[in-house]
Amino acid sequence: MITLYGTPLSGNTHKVRIALALLGLPWDERLTDAAARQSDAFRALTPMAQIPLYVEGDFSLRDSQAILVLLAARHRPGDWDGRTPEERGEVALWLSHAANEIANGPATLRLARKFGLDIAEEHAAAVTARFLPVIDAHLERRDWLAGGRLTIADMAASPYLALMGDAGIDIAAWPAIHAWTRRIAALPGFPAMPGWPAEGAA
Amino acid sequence: MITLYGTPLSGNTHKVRIALALLGLPWDERLTDAAARQSDAFRALTPMAQIPLYVEGDFSLRDSQAILVLLAARHRPGDWDGRTPEERGEVALWLSHAANEIANGPATLRLARKFGLDIAEEHAAAVTARFLPVIDAHLERRDWLAGGRLTIADMAASPYLALMGDAGIDIAAWPAIHAWTRRIAALPGFPAMPGWPAEGAA
Numbered sequence: 001m002i003t004l005y006g007t008p009l010s011g012n013t014h015k016v017r018i019a020l021a022l023l024g025l026p027w028d029e030r031l032t033d034a035a036a037r038q039s040d041a042f043r044a045l046t047p048m049a050q051i052p053l054y055v056e057g058d059f060s061l062r063d064s065q066a067i068l069v070l071l072a073a074r075h076r077p078g079d080w081d082g083r084t085p086e087e088r089g090e091v092a093l094w095l096s097h098a099a100n101e102i103a104n105g106p107a108t109l110r111l112a113r114k115f116g117l118d119i120a121e122e123h124a125a126a127v128t129a130r131f132l133p134v135i136d137a138h139l140e141r142r143d144w145l146a147g148g149r150l151t152i153a154d155m156a157a158s159p160y161l162a163l164m165g166d167a168g169i170d171i172a173a174w175p176a177i178h179a180w181t182r183r184i185a186a187l188p189g190f191p192a193m194p195g196w197p198a199e200g201a202a
Numbered sequence: 203m204i205t206l207y208g209t210p211l212s213g214n215t216h217k218v219r220i221a222l223a224l225l226g227l228p229w230d231e232r233l234t235d236a237a238a239r240q241s242d243a244f245r246a247l248t249p250m251a252q253i254p255l256y257v258e259g260d261f262s263l264r265d266s267q268a269i270l271v272l273l274a275a276r277h278r279p280g281d282w283d284g285r286t287p288e289e290r291g292e293v294a295l296w297l298s299h300a301a302n303e304i305a306n307g308p309a310t311l312r313l314a315r316k317f318g319l320d321i322a323e324e325h326a327a328a329v330t331a332r333f334l335p336v337i338d339a340h341l342e343r344r345d346w347l348a349g350g351r352l353t354i355a356d357m358a359a360s361p362y363l364a365l366m367g368d369a370g371i372d373i374a375a376w377p378a379i380h381a382w383t384r385r386i387a388a389l390p391g392f393p394a395m396p397g398w399p400a401e402g403a404a
Contacts, residue, residue: 047336059288063295070291073284081290082275086261088283089272092297093265099298100305123322134249 002027005042005053011107011159012064013052014193015098018155018184019071019080021191065095068152080152090146094153101131107160109167128167132174135161139176143183150187158184162196171197204229207244207255213309213361214266215254216395217300220357220386221273221282223393267297270354282354292348296355303333309362311369330369334376337363341378345385352389360386364398373399 002020004027006013020027036042037049046053046062053060054067061067072080082088105128111117112124135157138145145153162181164171171178181197184190204222206229208215222229238244239251248255248264255262256269263269274282284290307329313319314326337359340347347355364383366373373380384399386392 047339048332061288061291061295063298065298066291066295069294070287073287073290077287085272085275085279086263088275089263089268092271093263093268095294096265096267096297096301099301103302104306120322120325123325130250137249 001056003030003055004028005030005032005055006051007031007033009194010051011110011163011193012050014159014191015064015155016052016054016067016071017191018159019068019152021189022187023071023075024189025075063099065099065152065156068156069095072152080150082147082151087147087151091151091153094145094157097131097135098153098156101127102157102160105131105160106164106167106169109169110160110163113168114166128164128169132161132169132177136174136176139180143180150184154180154184159193159196163193166195203258205232205257206230207232207234207257208253209233209235211396212253213312213365213395214252216361216393217266217357218254218256218269218273219393220361221270221354223391224389225273225277226391227277265301267301267354267358270358271297274354282352284349284353289349289353293353293355296347296359299333299337300355300358303329304359304362307333307362308366308369308371311371312362312365315370316368330366330371334363334371334379338376338378341382345382352386356382356386361395361398365395368397 002025004013004016004020006029032042032051032053037051043049045055045060050062052064052067053062054070061070069081082091105124108119108124109121109128112119112121142148144150145157158181161177162171162184171181178197185196185198204227206215206218206222208231234244234253239253245251247257247262252264254266254269255264256272263272271283284293307326310321310326311323311330314321314323344350346352347359360383363379364373364386373383380399387398387400
C-alpha cells in the first residue's frame with residue numbers, strides 16, 4: 001500500500017494525488033502538519049522536512065517531481081514521462097520550472113498570502129512576474145506542456161498556477177494558463193482541490 | 203552537430219559539458235554573454251534567457267537538467283537516468299535539488315561573490331546552509347548520489363558545490379561533498395573547470 005504524507009491544501013501533495021487518482025491506484029494519506037514534520041522519525045525519511053513524502057514498504061521518496069517520475073516510470077513509461085529522448089527532455093524542463101520558478105514564485109506567494117507565513121514576498125512576486133508570461137505564451141499554442149498530450153509536466157506545473165488566486169493573482173488575466181488548468185480539472189478521476197478553477201468555468 | 207550556448211565559467215553550462223565529454227560527443231560551443239542573451243533571436247529559443255541552450259538542427263532545449271535528461275535518454279537510457287522506476291525517482295530528486303536549492307543557494311551566492319551581481323545574498327546563504335548538511339550526510343554513506351553509480355544526478359548537482367569556494371564557502375568543511383567532487387573530476391574525459399577541486403587534492 002502507498003502511504004502519502006502531506007496536507008489537504010498542499011499543492012505539492014496534490015501533484016501526487018492527481019497522478020495516483022488518474023492511475024486509479026489506492027493510497028493512504030497521512031495528515032502531516034508543521035509539528036509532525038519536525039519529528040525525528042519524519043526527518044529521517046525527508047531531511048528537509050518536505051511534503052509530500054511517498055512511502056511503500058521499505059521504499060520512500062521525497063520531492064513531488066521525483067514521485068511523479070517514479071509513478072510515470074512504473075505505470076506509464078514512455079507516455080507520461082515522454083515517448084522520445086527529446087520529449088523526455090521537454091518534460092524534464094517543466095519539472096525544473098516546477099521545482100524552481102513555480103515553487104519560489106506563485107507557491108511561495110500563496111504561503112505568504114493565504115497561510116500568513118513570514119516570507120520575502122517581493123522576491124516571490126518578481127519570480128512569478130517573470131515566469132507567468134513564459135508559460136502562458138507556451139500554452140497559447142498547445143493544450144499540454146509537452147509531447148502533445150498529458151504528461152507529468154502538467155501534473156507538476158499546474159497546481160500552484162491553478163491556485164494562484166490564493167496568492168492574490170487573478171488567473172483570468174492569464175487565459176492560456178486558465179484554460180489549461182480547467183482542462184486538467186476535466187480529466188476523468190481528477191481529485192478535487194479547493195480553489196482550482198472548475199471545468200467549464202468562465 | 204550539437205551547438206551549446208553558454209559561458210566558460212557557467213556551472214550550468216558545465217553540467218552539459220561533463221555529459222558531452224564523458225559521452226565522447228563533439229560539440230560546438232558559442233560564447234553567450236549577458237548582452238547576447240538579451241537578443242530577440244536568443245530569447246525566441248529560451249524566453250527566460252537561460253544558459254545553457256542546446257541546439258541540434260531544428261531541435262532546441264533549455265535548462266541544464268532537461269538537457270541532461272535528453273542526453274541520458276538518448277545515449278545511456280536505463281543507466282544514467284536510472285535502471286528501475288525507484289532509481290529514476292531518486293535521480294529526479296537530485297535534479298529537483300539542483301534546480302531549486304543548489305541554483306538558489308550556492309549558485310546564487312557565487313553570482314554575488316565572484317561576479318558581483320546585486321543579489322539578495324542573505325536568502326541564498328540561508329538556502330545553502332539548509333541544504334549542504336543534507337547532501338553531505340547523503341554522500342557520507344555512498345560514492346554517488348543515486349543508483350550506486352554515476353548518473354545525471356551527479357552531473358546536475360556537482361558543479362555549483364565543487365565551485366563553492368567561489369561563493370566564499372570552504373569545501374573542505376564538507377568532506378563527503380569534497381571527496382565526491384574529486385571523484386567526479388577523476389572520471390576519464392572530465393572537462394576542466396577553473397576552481398574545481400582536483401583529483402587527489404587534500
